[in-house]
Amino acid sequence: MPAEHHNTSVETRLRGIALSPGVAIGRPCFYVRQGSQPDTQPAADSGHELRRLRDALQELVRQRELLAEDTAAVLGAEHAGIFETHCLMLTDETLRMQLAAMVTDQGCSAQDAVRQVLGRYQAQLSAADSAYLRQRSDDIEEIRQALLGLLERTVDCRYCREATACSIGHCELGNDHILIGREIAASLPIETDAHTTGFVVERAGPDCHAVILARALRRPVVGNIVNLPDAIPARAHLLVDGDRGEVIINPTAETLAGYRHISRNDSEVLQTSSPVAGLRVMANISLSSDVGEALAAGAEGVGLYRTEMELLVAGRQLSEDEQATRYSEVVRAMGGRPVCIRLLDLHNDKAAGWLPPVGDDPGAPGRDGHLLLGRPGLLRAQARALTRASVHGPVHVIYPMIASVDQFLALRRLFEESTSDLPASGLQHGVLFEVPAACLAATQIMEAADFGCIGTNDLIQYLFAVDRVSGDNAAHAHFENSNVLWELITDLARAAARSGKPMAICGELAGDPGMTCRIMRCGINAISTSPAHVAGVRKAAKDACAGPADR
Ligand code: PEP
Numbered sequence: 001m002p003a004e005h006h007n008t009s010v011e012t013r014l015r016g017i018a019l020s021p022g023v024a025i026g027r028p029c030f031y032v033r034q035g036s037q038p039d040t041q042p043a044a045d046s047g048h049e050l051r052r053l054r055d056a057l058q059e060l061v062r063q064r065e066l067l068a069e070d071t072a073a074v075l076g077a078e079h080a081g082i083f084e085t086h087c088l089m090l091t092d093e094t095l096r097m098q099l100a101a102m103v104t105d106q107g108c109s110a111q112d113a114v115r116q117v118l119g120r121y122q123a124q125l126s127a128a129d130s131a132y133l134r135q136r137s138d139d140i141e142e143i144r145q146a147l148l149g150l151l152e153r154t155v156d157c158r159y160c161r162e163a164t165a166c167s168i169g170h171c172e173l174g175n176d177h178i179l180i181g182r183e184i185a186a187s188l189p190i191e192t193d194a195h196t197t198g199f200v201v202e203r204a205g206p207d208c209h210a211v212i213l214a215r216a217l218r219r220p221v222v223g224n225i226v227n228l229p230d231a232i233p234a235r236a237h238l239l240v241d242g243d244r245g246e247v248i249i250n251p252t253a254e255t256l257a258g259y260r261h262i263s264r265n266d267s268e269v270l271q272t273s274s275p276v277a278g279l280r281v282m283a284n285i286s287l288s289s290d291v292g293e294a295l296a297a298g299a300e301g302v303g304l305y306r307t308e309m310e311l312l313v314a315g316r317q318l319s320e321d322e323q324a325t326r327y328s329e330v331v332r333a334m335g336g337r338p339v340c341i342r343l344l345d346l347h348n349d350k351a352a353g354w355l356p357p358v359g360d361d362p363g364a365p366g367r368d369g370h371l372l373l374g375r376p377g378l379l380r381a382q383a384r385a386l387t388r389a390s391v392h393g394p395v396h397v398i399y400p401m402i403a404s405v406d407q408f409l410a411l412r413r414l415f416e417e418s419t420s421d422l423p424a425s426g427l428q429h430g431v432l433f434e435v436p437a438a439c440l441a442a443t444q445i446m447e448a449a450d451f452g453c454i455g456t457n458d459l460i461q462y463l464f465a466v467d468r469v470s471g472d473n474a475a476h477a478h479f480e481n482s483n484v485l486w487e488l489i490t491d492l493a494r495a496a497a498r499s500g501k502p503m504a505i506c507g508e509l510a511g512d513p514g515m516t517c518r519i520m521r522c523g524i525n526a527i528s529t530s531p532a533h534v535a536g537v538r539k540a541a542k543d544a545c546a547g548p549a550d551r
């Protein structure tokens with residue numbers, strides 16, 4: 001059971017990766033496998049082990065066929081293919097022969113045979129370069145776990161603070177629950193009942209089947225939340241924000257009020273809208289696969305592509321080719337509209353475990369602008385991938401966490417040196433204004449850069465000493481009640497105007513329709529926000545700016 005180390009009355013935010021959009025509220029429900037037998041069984045006689053193996057394979061095929069039928073009925077035939085593939089794997093003659101040989105020739109127990117043979121396949125596939133093959137490795141892992149579950153008579157179950165063990169398909173209490181698990185099997189979103197409103201998971205990517213099915217079922221998923229289940233106290237109330245990739249533990253009434261307009265039904269359909277005069281509204285995306293949502297929302301470009309999310313989801317550095325494929329996909333899909341792609345922004349709350357640790361001090365070497373200067377290999381591969389993608393359409397490179405013009409120029413030089421052998425591409429280089437020092441040097445920076453963009457999330461954090469990760473909810477009060485931020489935004493817009501270069505805004509503030517008018521009054525005429533907020537921002541720009549009640 002998870003440790004009760006949190007004060008349950010305090011709001012806490014855990015930052016993860018947005019895998020499936022929407023917002024869900026509920027109590028935590030923990031997903032576990034419970035066993036009645038020890039992990040390793042000594043082999044009985046081989047005839048007995050072969051029968052156990054055959055029965056487990058047969059039973060699992062039967063279960064997956066039923067899942068395929070259920071899935072087809074709920075979501076359509078194309079989604080049922082996931083479980084049909086599992087059936088094909090389970091009935092594969094070569095696999096069955098290899099499993100049987102482990103039992104008869106090596107004297108293994110049925111479960112050791114499953115562990116070893118499927119483990120070998122899984123290891124080979126998970127090391128493959130192809131994303132498709134890596135995905136198949138998840139399938140193998142899922143059937144391996146399911147077979148072991150049958151052989152060891154373990155059962156998947158769920159528990160919360162009130163009920164000690166419900167079955168996966170049935171919540172005893174009938175309350176809305178958020179399912180918490182280290183990993184989620186593809187079968188889980190189908191098998192859980194309608195009371196499971198969202199998922200929080202440690203290890204999952206946007207392409208894994210469970211996430212694809214959760215998206216189809218309109219259930220939000222946040223991934224990359226570490227140390228589960230201990231990170232979530234059993235007595236907490238949870239809000240899962242699948243748009244922002246955030247889990248809010250014990251949200252305050254004020255935080256909940258901010259989500260009032262987002263009901264489950266609202267998030268089910270992405271509203272599309274047409275451009276409005278005087279304001280360019282673009283979309284923030286995290287993964288190349290999000291570009292469909294940007295298009296569906298009718299965005300006039302991608303205003304912020306958070307590329308570090310691609311690496312965090314992959315769990316490793318991506319090669320130049322892999323990055324070029326992803327960036328090109330987005331640029332091509334946007335069909336000539338601008339695509340602003342941010343250089344890797346891997347700081348504390350988005351730290352990648354496979355990079356050396358990054359200091360806590362905002363000024364410490366190793367953070368953001370510094371991070372890339374200190375790791376030219378990372379920048380080089382990304383610079384080349386971006387340059388290659390730019391042959392497909394306009395690419396604007398955003399430099400995050402820049403604190404001075406010198407830092408920007410040093411990074412830009414490294415970028416250009418890394419790509420000097422590639423065909424010239426018309427790339428633009430811009431600065432994300434999110435460090436107060438950069439805002440104070442805006443005139444100088446805008447002389448050196450091709451464009452600017454304001455990142456209000458970090459800017460508010462560093463301006464007001466508000467920790468965006470712990471989420472004490474003071475941030476909203478700051479931008480509501482303080483003129484400092486608005487004066488700064490106005491100054492940045494003026495610096496951009498003097499240099500004759502564009503300035504956009506892309507933090508969370510930009511997606512709040514209540515702020516649209518105020519942002520425009522500061523002299524900003526380009527906003528980038530989550531695809532889900534594009535329509536709302538445009539409506540606010542059209543309706544409210546003319547009315548007396550605007551803020
Ligand atoms: C910001 O800081 O406002 C921003 C856009 O970047 P991120 O939220 O990814 O730090």
Ligand code: MG
Pocket residue numbers: 400434455457458
């Ligand atoms: Mg930022």
